[in-house]
Amino acid sequence: MSRLATAPGDLLAAGEQYLERIGQADEFGAVDLVLGLLGDGVPAESLLLELIAPAQRRVGELWAANRWSVAREHGATAVSERAIAAIAAKARPEPALGRITVACTDGEYHALPTRLLAEVLRLRGWRVDFLGASVPGPHLITHLHQTGPDAVALGCALPTRLPRAHATLTACQAVGVPVIVGGSGFGADGRFARLLGADGWAATADAAADRLADTGLPAFPSPRDTLAHLSDEEYTLLTRRRGDLLTGAMATLTAAYPPMAAYTAQQLESTAEDLGHILDFLSAALYVDDTGLFTDFIAWTTGVLLARAVPANAVKAGLRIFHDELRDFPRARLMLIQAIEAAHGADVELEI
Template sequence: MSSHDVDSAATRAVATDLAQVREQLWGAVIDCDEYAAVATIYAAMDAGVPPEDVLLEVIAPVQQKIGAEWAANRIRIAQEHAATAINDRAVAALAHHPAGRTTAHTGKVTVACVDGEWHALPARLLAETLRLRGWQVDFLGAQVPTPHLIAHLHQSGPDAVALSCSIPTRLPTAHAAITACQAAGVAVLAGGAAFGPDGRFARQLGADAWAPDARAAAELLAEGFLSTHLSSNRQPIDDLPHLVDQEYTTVSQTATQLITETLATLESRIPAMREYSDFERQRTAEDIAHIVEFLVAGLYTDDDELFTGFMLWTAGILAARGVPAATLFPALELLGKQLLEFPRSKRLLDAAKSALAGEKRPATDPQLNT
């Protein structure tokens, strides 16, 4: 047997082992068994699996499966929250295992989610990956108000800040945070699903660099992106030419009115809605609010795919729950009538209707980076 054959066999064995560990961890989190989850990752590390592989090839894929199972309506939202919490505890436990400790010192990084972003696990995975590689990390967690973040940067003086944003509706807030961090003299590494699979919004909003995942982010930092990228992509926060038309500002400021009028008109046109319970009415209002929020985000970035991606994902969620995608069209039509004088809004709404009619579904959840 050649050395190549030996290496290939070893690679297959490791992949099989990781697959088994993933299945064990999935069983633990879905059973809400924190002790079994921690025991699973400890056993893997005791057997020689590198902590970074446990983080990114076991815990991260299990988190993706949690989101996929919820989207497919195979687990309830409470199960999704409980499983995510256990996964988070597993990450914390990994950091305390002897194999997860290091005495190296590479530099200092602050990792934080932008204000309003509650999906903290992707940022947590990055923080622990950087720690394993010798970085001193200040992990600030979910929903960090920009003024508090800037105060922390002034106090701690990190080499860089890694900003995580998974929900596209938080991109305007992310833009403000990026600019504020740079004004404080700290380079920004952006990451998370909200910035797009190709990082288009990170570039548009002026981040110094973007990474698609934790390993890529760690490698960028190790390669010294601070010196090669700093100031190369920066722009003033108001330097998005398409915002001159004020559509984003006007639609965002009238969002409540749009939601209220759309809901009221739907109730007057669809008799069955008059029999809705308070809970059903509240859920319908929330669905309309999400549509308006993503429309606003689409106007901020001037990107059709951001809005259509959300609408297609929503159609998939509804279909998994036995609700036809056609139920989305009345809300889009009513919003269009209220926004007749706004050409970019009309373009986004028309693009979404065309996409829904074609039933082209996105491969990933536009709200999550798991």
């Protein structure tokens, strides 16, 4: 029986120490901690999934609550990457299974969860080619031709990357390589993985490893005509008009939301970024025809902005501007109406 099973309290306490060290960008301290636990008999997979992964989720929560800066969050993630590398260097099982290519979809830079998957697969006996963040689809296909893997594991943390993920997984399948996908971008229940025709989906790294080892791929059949809604061209037209919509929204919002008159240049830049994210998530929701994808994002981002003293009215004002501008986009307008309601419901203090 592993130490994880016999002394979970020890690992929980170690998790608090680990979070403290990565929060201080203490690379040596974090690496010493995980290697010490590994030497004490804690399984490498447990360290990856029960120590490092929860700490990184906590890092995200602390950033969302405005308790950690972006710089501190980035520093903590960089230290975790080194800790993962240190564990991988110590635990080197001989490959006994097939070959898996692991990559983040094009435009996806949240690589740490996908790196965790790569290391879990290595520990389970797979030969793994980890290609890292934001791998362009054509280059991934070239790699598949050169290496001939048994499957591709594709990570996507942000739903805004789903259209590119769809193109990539379709291209992989076209050259005869099945694709298992994961990451929050595909939905907590994997519904977007099914919609876009992935051969398999897993919520966690260990679940993905189990599926690949026990059942292989494909795990469910590719859908047919599930993207028929794209024939209305709302997604295509919205993506083409993104720049003009963003410019117009900034001008209109300045007049509609008086506090913006006193914004600094940095605050104006942040506002433009927030409006851009709204358009990107709206585009993704149109692509998969899922209003919940958009309203969940609006509720979350409203909470994040509240933690930074930006009232929900600012979010709702931006949503109304886009609603009024997109007069010929019935699906988008309906999503925006429901998003305004979601922002209103999220008009509470964010507590972490």
